[in-house]
Amino acid sequence: MRFTENIVGMKVMSNKKELIGTISDLVISIQSKYPIVHAVAIKFKEIQYIDKTLLIEPAKNIKLIVPWEEINFKDKRLYLKSDEADLQAQYLTDDEILVGKNVIDSIITNAKGNSIGRVNDAVIFERNGKFELFGLGVGIIGIVAKLGLEIPLEVIDKGFGRSFAETVIDWKYVKKYHPNKNEIVLSVGEELKAEKTINWSESKKIDQKQEPKTPIILIPWVQIEKIFKKRK
Amino acid sequence: MRFFLARFKNLEGLKPKLANPHLFNFGFLLMIMGPGIITGVIDSDSGSIATYSSVGASYGYALLWVIVLTTIPLAIIQEMTTRMGAVTGRGLASLIRENFGIRITFYSLIALVLVNIANIVADFAGIAAGGEIFGISRFILLPTAVIVILYLVLAKNYRKIEKILLIFCLFYIAYIVAGILAHPNWTQALHGVILPSINLKDSIVITAVLALIGTTIAPWMPFYQQSAVAEKKIALSNYKYERIDTYTGSVMTQAIAFFIVLATAATLFKNGIVVNSASDAANALVPLVGKFAGALFALGIINAGFTAAIVLPTSTAYSLAEGFGWNSGMNKKFKEAPRFYAILIGTVIVSAITVLFLKVNLIKIMIFSQAINGFLLPVILILMLTIANNKKIMGKHVNTRVQNIIGILTICALVLLTISLIYFAIFGK
Structure with missing residues (x-):
């Protein structure tokens, strides 16, 4: 990865x-x-x-x-x-x-038209000597990688045993790309569940040539909403 | 008028129904007006009033020219951001993220949030101090203000909040009345306007000038106004009306600043009283100009603090949400834009609690805020100029040469003033 x-x-x-x-x-x-x-x-x-x-x-x-x-x-x-x-x-x-100029930093909206985040980085797999765009990184790891803050996050991860899950939206959920609006529209409107969570240490261990087996999907953007709903 | 306003809740693509679209429709202007006036007038918040009062009390009419002169870059910068909002339909933080990436956006937003929170704390401190002049405890006034602010932002949509803010903006006339009641020396005031004077070797004057410019052109302003224009869905075809709104707001805020300096110059400077906060100024004004003018000044501080405590947290929430691509907007319910409202509510509550329970040194907070501002503002202006000159984004609505020259001169002036301040801070006077 x-x-x-x-x-x-x-x-x-x-x-x-x-x-x-x-x-x-x-x-x-x-x-x-x-x-x-x-x-x-x-x-x-x-x-x-x-x-x-x-x-x-x-x-x-x-x-x-x-x-x-x-x-x-x-x-x-x-x-x-x-x-x-x-x-x-x-x-x-x-x-x-x-990918760098058009996809990264684009806004991601779901099928209902709600913004759910921006593309922090694109996740790419290497398969048979070719690069393949797997999904859109919208989590904290994509941001820290861009900010050059990988070491502090790794220290926190090891020191406190706290895992930072990376959030990647599988490209198969992408329905449309609007170049003029820098907008990526997903085909799903409802809350997506994580199919697999991968934390910081695991993401480092993944063999870069390893083929994707399970898509890693975690959309935590509605966490506050979830708490809000539960309280209701 | 009410019927007329009620008809257009959504202004997207709306055009005045005129046989000739080049004709001017005054009713339509009233309907469009809002983002420019609100941003401009609320620019004169508690921290700004303290700066203007302090400048008037310390230098009399001598620095009035700075206020008059700053009107031009303020109007140009606000017009630029409004145009970008009308052309793209997106807020400034969105455009910065899409054109300059996460790194610049992240660090700019961190600085912006720090400056904004410092200002919101100053605004709540202004409400508390203003209330204490009337004998109202801060433990009653601040929680009440927080409840009213939270009710407004959570229960009302953008249009209703805008109308309420516009009504509150009218109360800023209190400063103009207080300025006239102070019987200023108009000849000296005119002298201060048309004959600029500044001693570049005097670090205190440089600090005062930088504070005046920094408080007039605050970084939250372009972020708020552009987001408000985008949220109000003001189409490019209606842009001429929004431009009038913007210029009106810029002139109004400088008129307020002008009259505050007049009021304090005519009274406090004349009697050699130096003040460091807006409430000090209000207290000092009472024996000099009477209870009525002093009370007007104090009411003005509460009003300024309250309105800014709505707008600045909203601006913070807009900027962060747009920068990170979260759902945002006053027209959305809490569950539709939870992060936007969490930031808004969080900044209001944290700032109010800071003023209520922590013994904060407001002057130190404001100096800290001004210092970050000195670095942040030129960066934001450079980013804005770059976007406003990008034909791929702005099409034929790119900046004119005059707008660019004024923008660049403002950036140069800010950088020079900040460098001279750092120089004075390191090497002394």
Whole structure:
């Protein structure tokens, strides 16, 4: 299990095994049930590429979209299969979105139109050498990972024996994505129950290549409401 | 009018029924008005009144030009946030989160919550001190105020609360009356307005100027006003009316500040009395201008504290809920937006309890709040300017060059003043 946070910034090597850039974002198709990352946005340090007018452009710090077929993923690094000068400029199609730019920080609303949180990070599994978007992290672990506060949380976790459950909404519940409103609409309106809870220590132990078995779903956003209802 | 107002509970997509849409509809203006006036007027809360009183008592009419001059950036910044609300239909915290990510949002919101809570504590302290001038115990007045606030926010919807707040805003006229009753020296006041003077080597004057600017352009304001515009669903087609509302609010708050400085300059400064709180000023005013003006001033403090103790917690709740994507809004029931109401109720109760049972040093709290504010405000303004200039978000409604220049100048002024304050704090005078 990975968070996008851990993937963005990974080193990209040329076919001659020289460092040529870093991953800046992941491209998915919003139509799939479990969208596969079929391209990555790479920030090249310096590159000559063929632009849409078929001119060869020399550029520094440019971001290009490179199809997954053009790359190999090995030892936390991406390797280009062909020479970077042969890459042609690629553009996003209508049903393609960028995970980092479009999905993360979007608001999540349920089928009844109620906001239930924002996407703190996207949870990604690695399967057969490909990245697959598993779900949307809306819990505290996604936030601390982004804030760079992992150590204090780990200390609290070990010191007080307190477990922090991560909250991940399975992508299969995503019904629609509104790019203009930065909004992800779920197909469910009622309260979802946790299918499995995974705490901080467990999330660290998970083998990153392990295939997803049980979806981890926990939607605790209605806790206050639950208490309120019980008191009634 | 009542019938007219009752017809439009939801303003989404509503357009005035005029043959020519370019004509002005006064009835429609009255209906739209609210977010701008409320944000502007309630900006003059207990902490602000204390600052204005203190500035008037210490420097007389000399810093009136700061109040007049600050009206322009205040109006520009509030107009910017209103426009962003009308164009996107979302609050400022939402836009910051979506455009700058969790890191900037999280740390900005933490700072915002600290500043807001300091101000809410000052507002409850203002209610308590104002009540004590009339001989009412804080142990009666504060719990009553909390119950009324909680009843309003839990039982009433946005439109009703807005109407109630607008009525309370009318009571701010008390300060204008008190200012006139103090018989100020109008020639000296005019001199203070048109001939700016500031000694850049005097850290106390710099502190006073920064306090004046910081209390006028408070970070809760853009957050509250934009959320209110979004909640009222003011469409872009009605934006010209909301702009008038915004400018009116900005001018009103500065008029209130102006008359408070006039009142204290004409009396306390003249007699060499220095004050540190709004209630000190009210007490000091009684022997100088009579019981009526003093009582008006004290009533004004209670009113200001009460209205701000509704609006600031609401602004805090809006900001946090939008930043983290929780259901929010005064039109929602508690069970529909539990976290929004939990923050709102929590800040009200915690602040009231702090004033009731803890011996807080209000001046230290306000200095702490001003210090965070000095860092927070430029950051918020930079984020706002970036969003307001983003064509993908604002379309053709991006900032004009003049708006950008005034925005950048305000940020530069705030940064310079904050740096000079830090310099004075480290190296002395």
